[in-house]
Amino acid sequence: MIQLKDLKLKTNIIQSPMAGCTDLAFRLVAREHGMEMAFMEMVSCESLIRHNRKALELMKTVESDRPLGCQLVGCRADAMGEAAAIAEGMGYDLIDINIGCPVPKITGPGGGSALLKEPDAARAIFKAMQKNIKRIPFTAKMRLGFADPSGDEAIRMAQIAEEEGLAAVSVHGRTREQAYTGKANWDAIGRVKRAVKIPVFGNGDVNSGEDAQRMLDITGCDGVMLGRGALGNPWIYRSVQAVLDGRPAPVEPTLEERKKAFLQHAELEIKNEGPYLGVLKCRKIACWYFKGFPGAADLRARVNQVETPDQLIETISRFNNYNFPDSQES
Ligand SMILES: Cc1cc2nc3c(=O)[nH]c(=O)nc-3n(C[C@H](O)[C@H](O)[C@H](O)COP(=O)(O)O)c2cc1C
Numbered sequence: 001m002i003q004l005k006d007l008k009l010k011t012n013i014i015q016s017p018m019a020g021c022t023d024l025a026f027r028l029v030a031r032e033h034g035m036e037m038a039f040m041e042m043v044s045c046e047s048l049i050r051h052n053r054k055a056l057e058l059m060k061t062v063e064s065d066r067p068l069g070c071q072l073v074g075c076r077a078d079a080m081g082e083a084a085a086i087a088e089g090m091g092y093d094l095i096d097i098n099i100g101c102p103v104p105k106i107t108g109p110g111g112g113s114a115l116l117k118e119p120d121a122a123r124a125i126f127k128a129m130q131k132n133i134k135r136i137p138f139t140a141k142m143r144l145g146f147a148d149p150s151g152d153e154a155i156r157m158a159q160i161a162e163e164e165g166l167a168a169v170s171v172h173g174r175t176r177e178q179a180y181t182g183k184a185n186w187d188a189i190g191r192v193k194r195a196v197k198i199p200v201f202g203n204g205d206v207n208s209g210e211d212a213q214r215m216l217d218i219t220g221c222d223g224v225m226l227g228r229g230a231l232g233n234p235w236i237y238r239s240v241q242a243v244l245d246g247r248p249a250p251v252e253p254t255l256e257e258r259k260k261a262f263l264q265h266a267e268l269e270i271k272n273e274g275p276y277l278g279v280l281k282c283r284k285i286a287c288w289y290f291k292g293f294p295g296a297a298d299l300r301a302r303v304n305q306v307e308t309p310d311q312l313i314e315t316i317s318r319f320n321n322y323n324f325p326d327s328q329e330s
């Protein structure tokens with residue numbers, strides 16, 4: 001159990017926000033498989049305060065999609081404060097600030113991971129948001145540093161977060177310069193954990209229960225934040241939980257179970273996005289579910305050709321024993 005303000009979580013395994021990935025369809029499938037706390041995709045505070053249609057679409061949720069955190073990204077303290085008030089009013093369970101995004105469009109004006117170099121600006125943003133968040137927990141998700149891999153920048157940021165009354169932080173063990181390359185530095189995450197008293201979630205390269213246990217052992221963190229390991233793999237939550245509880249990990253899903261979960265994800269995606277955009281999104285999502293399995297390259301090539309929901313369903317249904325009946329290898 002872990003408690004952040006009044007938010008009580010049964011498990012210390014949480015799902016990270018991932019733009020373009022952790023949308024409503026992803027979350028509903030993940031929740032059926034044991035995910036508890038999730039985040040939506042990051043939302044720009046500037047878009048939210050203008051009630052931009054795309055921002056509001058990203059924030060779509062339903063009653064069963066709880067507990068859910070809203071992650072805001074931006075660099076202007078007053079806009080971040082205003083966005084935090086709007087987000088709390090929309091009923092989310094937690095508000096998080098993004099201090100990790102590496103994309104130049106975000107870092108250029110001073111948001112995302114650029115805040116790691118500007119502790120005073122970050123403090124002003126924390127204050128503006130904290131003032132406007134009345135009931136729910138407020139947290140920060142950060143990288144280790146902008147370019148400095150030591151963890152010193154994240155330590156400073158976590159300490160400021162603690163001083164400003166944030167409920168917890170999560171730390172991705174890579175710098176902005178590393179983007180997604182190399183290995184997450186769990187030792188440096190451990191330095192951040194030891195520098196503050198608020199709960200710290202460790203993030204980066206946790207793809208199994210064994211990884212989660214090692215990350216917790218090395219860092220001493222209070223919880224684990226899963227990222228890419230959950231893409232096309234909603235079974236990860238129960239298998240991580242089992243290992244952390246000292247139980248044997250559940251058996252791997254069969255191909256039929258993978259197909260079923262993918263088709264459920266696809267159906268939700270098409271319902272939410274409409275047939276055109278939904279099918280486009282599903283091309284990418286199919287790759288997640290079958291990545292690394294025999295026949296995955298053939299499957300990817302075929303899925304990339306599909307244009308309608310019916311074609312998509314037919315293609316996946318015909319993929320049996322990791323093969324297509326009409327493929328040259330069969
Ligand atoms: C496609 C993609 C989108 C992401 N979007 C966000 C985001 O919106 N907000 C955020 O804080 N982190 C974002 N991240 C970072 C992840 O949440 C996570 O910190 C990172 O992938 C490291 O964890 P992992 O090694 O377990 O994947 C994103 C990562 C990826 C790959």
